[in-house]
Amino acid sequence: MFNVDQRERVQAQLLTLAEADPEVVGAAITGSQAVGAGDRWSDIDLAFAVNGELGPALVRWTETLYKKFAAHHHWDLPSGSTIYRVFLLPAWLEVDIAFTSADEFGPLGPTWRTVFGQITQLEPAAPPTSDHHVGLAWHHALHARICIERRRSWQAEHWISAARRQLITLSCLRLGYPTSYAKGAHLLPHELTNPLETTLVRSLDETELRRALDAVIASLGRELELTDPTLAARFQPMLIELAQPGGHTPGH
Incomplete structure (x- = not known):
């Protein structure tokens, strides 16, 4: 399975590619690693703010994950207007990328660390009772x-x-x-x-x-x-x- 060095290298490469993408105007690290609570087994959780329609960005980034990172599979988890695309990379490294429109890019909870871009203050969804x-x-x-x-x-x-x-x-x-x-x-x-x-x-x-x-x-x-x-x-x-x-x- 993947090791910490592999995970950190892939995450850094993804963030570098995001910053070079003119349609990605914001990026954040989410999940446990955003608050220093990750461990040896933590996956990669990112959020990208997309300027414009999500569809072309999803297609382009999916091609990137397969061609540059040798992804084996992916699937989607929609949440409102955001699409979480979950990728499986070699050595069982999971990469979760939340693609969201730029005007809805912001934290819904504490596990968020902005890398670049402007965030929007969002109202967290009420938890189930x-x-x-x-x-x-x-x-x-x-x-x-x-x-x-x-x-x-x-x-x-x-x-x-x-x-x-x-x-x-x-x-x-x-x-x-x-x-x-x-x-x-x-x-x-x-x-x-x-x-x-x-x-x-x-x-x-x-x-x-x-x-x-x-x-x-x-x-x-x-x-x-x-x-x-x-x-x-x-x-x-x-x-x-x-x-x-x-x-x-x-x-x-």
């Missing part, structure tokens, strides 16, 4: 149960794992840790994470799926008691019903 993640958690648990009843074992495993991810997010949100992609999970206390180990699905056997789902439901009840005791009290009989193999479950 705990209600949002509670809703996803019970939704995923419900559909895990439905899939078990329908004998759809792989889909049941999917929903059980998805519900667990929401439980981790809820704990991180409550304690003020990063919530996206489980970035704050390693900061959670063991008394929260140890019970979550029982939610891991060890096989697709129906008994095992029901056991893992019961563990998810129990963990959801505990988290609700910490997040919103009033809601926890309202949910308690519903969670008990959801965990009962013979209980009624609606179709989807």
Whole structure:
């Protein structure tokens, strides 16, 4: 895999090319490296301000990544008017470049370091609320149960794992840790994470799926008691019903 010297060399080359590109009027380092929190395994995260339409810049820069940096693959993650193009370079070096219009070039959070260009003061998007993640958690648990009843074992495993991810997010949100992609999970206390180990699905056997789902439901009840005791009290009989193999479950 890539080493730190390779990563820094590629990043420097990309920023040099950006400064020489007349249509790129701003560039910034984003992600963990922008605030000195990167490590040996951190990827390259950049943001480019484009003067004019994004399309031609995306085409041109994609050609550059393939021809000059031997990229193997790329894919896009749109966010509003910004397009994050994610490249895979040799030695498994990931390069994420956010292409955005010049009038929307600016930080939406603390992980930003301007290299050149003028930034715009943007209003950060409101983070998802705990209600949002509670809703996803019970939704995923419900559909895990439905899939078990329908004998759809792989889909049941999917929903059980998805519900667990929401439980981790809820704990991180409550304690003020990063919530996206489980970035704050390693900061959670063991008394929260140890019970979550029982939610891991060890096989697709129906008994095992029901056991893992019961563990998810129990963990959801505990988290609700910490997040919103009033809601926890309202949910308690519903969670008990959801965990009962013979209980009624609606179709989807």
